[in-house]
Amino acid sequence: MHLLEKQQLFCKLLPRLLDEIYALGYSATFGEAFRPPEMVAIHAANGKGSMRSVHPLRLAVDINLFKNAVYLRATEDHKTFGGYWVALHPLCRWGGNFDKSDGNHYSLTHGGRA
Numbered sequence: 001m002h003l004l005e006k007q008q009l010f011c012k013l014l015p016r017l018l019d020e021i022y023a024l025g026y027s028a029t030f031g032e033a034f035r036p037p038e039m040v041a042i043h044a045a046n047g048k049g050s051m052r053s054v055h056p057l058r059l060a061v062d063i064n065l066f067k068n069a070v071y072l073r074a075t076e077d078h079k080t081f082g083g084y085w086v087a088l089h090p091l092c093r094w095g096g097n098f099d100k101s102d103g104n105h106y107s108l109t110h111g112g113r114a
Helices: 003-023 037-045 075-088
Strands: 027-030 060-067 070-072 092-094 105-108
Touching (some): 003 027, 003 060, 003 105, 060 075, 075 092, 075 105
Antiparallel strands (some): 060 105
């Protein structure tokens, strides 16, 4: 699948995830979605990301999760939604499955990157 097709698929699937979040009584805001290569390098240098990020490809979003107006930061808080996300399509990846501190990361894989 070409990059453009994956970007379109990502946009198609993301509302399903957001609907599930709200259906279960949570709310959300976007953290980082698009990340320019310069920011990828800064995150990687600070140990908070990888040079293999798919954010610059517009295939990832970090979702800030809330319950009763309380910001839920732990990867465990995203576990239900991570499971839901990866079940939507074989290309879906959840950060909690490959980096225990990146539970708010939802992406599609591309070129072996997620």
